[in-house]
Amino acid sequence: MSAAPSLHLVSPAPAAKQAVPAVELAAVSVDYGGSVLAVADVALQLAEGEFLAIVGPSGCGKSTLLKIICGLERPSRGVVRLRGQPVERVPAEVGFMFQRDALLPWATVRENIAIGLECASAQKREPGVAIDELLELVGLSRFGGFYPRALSGGMRQRAALGRILAYAPDIYLMDEPFGALDAQTKLLMGQELLRIWARFGKAVVFVTHDIEEAVSLSDRVVVMSGRPGTIKSEYRIELPRPRLPREVRKIPNFHRYVDAIWNDIMSEPDRSHGISPDQTQV
Numbered sequence: 001m002s003a004a005p006s007l008h009l010v011s012p013a014p015a016a017k018q019a020v021p022a023v024e025l026a027a028v029s030v031d032y033g034g035s036v037l038a039v040a041d042v043a044l045q046l047a048e049g050e051f052l053a054i055v056g057p058s059g060c061g062k063s064t065l066l067k068i069i070c071g072l073e074r075p076s077r078g079v080v081r082l083r084g085q086p087v088e089r090v091p092a093e094v095g096f097m098f099q100r101d102a103l104l105p106w107a108t109v110r111e112n113i114a115i116g117l118e119c120a121s122a123q124k125r126e127p128g129v130a131i132d133e134l135l136e137l138v139g140l141s142r143f144g145g146f147y148p149r150a151l152s153g154g155m156r157q158r159a160a161l162g163r164i165l166a167y168a169p170d171i172y173l174m175d176e177p178f179g180a181l182d183a184q185t186k187l188l189m190g191q192e193l194l195r196i197w198a199r200f201g202k203a204v205v206f207v208t209h210d211i212e213e214a215v216s217l218s219d220r221v222v223v224m225s226g227r228p229g230t231i232k233s234e235y236r237i238e239l240p241r242p243r244l245p246r247e248v249r250k251i252p253n254f255h256r257y258v259d260a261i262w263n264d265i266m267s268e269p270d271r272s273h274g275i276s277p278d279q280t281q282v
Helices: 062-069 109-122 131-137 153-167 183-200 211-217 252-266
Strands: 023-031 037-046 051-055 077-082 094-097 171-175 203-207 220-224 231-236
Touching: 023 062, 037 062, 037 231, 051 062, 051 211, 062 077, 062 171, 062 203, 094 153, 109 131, 109 153, 131 153, 153 183, 183 211, 211 252, 220 252, 231 252
Parallel strands: 051 203, 051 220, 094 171, 171 203
Antiparallel strands: 023 037, 023 077, 220 231
């Protein structure tokens, strides 16, 4: 295989040539009062249909950025725009998936997924697919009548993914959705996510501590500094698609990306809250 281009930082195109981004953060800072500055002067754009991963040391503000994008928190300074419009409330076009599946324990898998359809209807939006198709899409066709307590961790996350797909957002925000899964299940869930993303082509912001996961899934990886979190570097991931997360790890250039990102994180002056080397492994 021919060598990929050198791992230069992403250089933005001239503003006049850029389409309106799906998400834009302009000079965003979040100050929780006193000496707690979570993120500082963050400038970030997400293109329509792009898969963007955010990595960085613990406490650097990765999850805070997701909350700002979906309107759960307001920036102290700066502005957040979705498709050119300032975010002033929780926008209907954004869906959020957490590390914990947040399934309703008293509802079956089918009923939990149906909640996404109900929310989509309440927002006067057309659902993308029917529940039976969603169950098949996430590999739970035989488990629609099961309750969450009867499911494995990976199956519960599949159900949570089915619910967000039922809601049919235009932008997916994912906060370490596979972080609590075992290594094998994590790889399989990453593979399923890429398959579904390729089908629907929606924009994704994916927060993770796992550098290898970030590189194997995304079009672009943003590296944040320690608190207060800023954008330290960005990498365009020029690896072939479609990708299988397990197979892409065999490509030499995959490891070049992982090493470069790892070095960026470890070069932070204060590593007391940084990630450990084993968190780069799946």
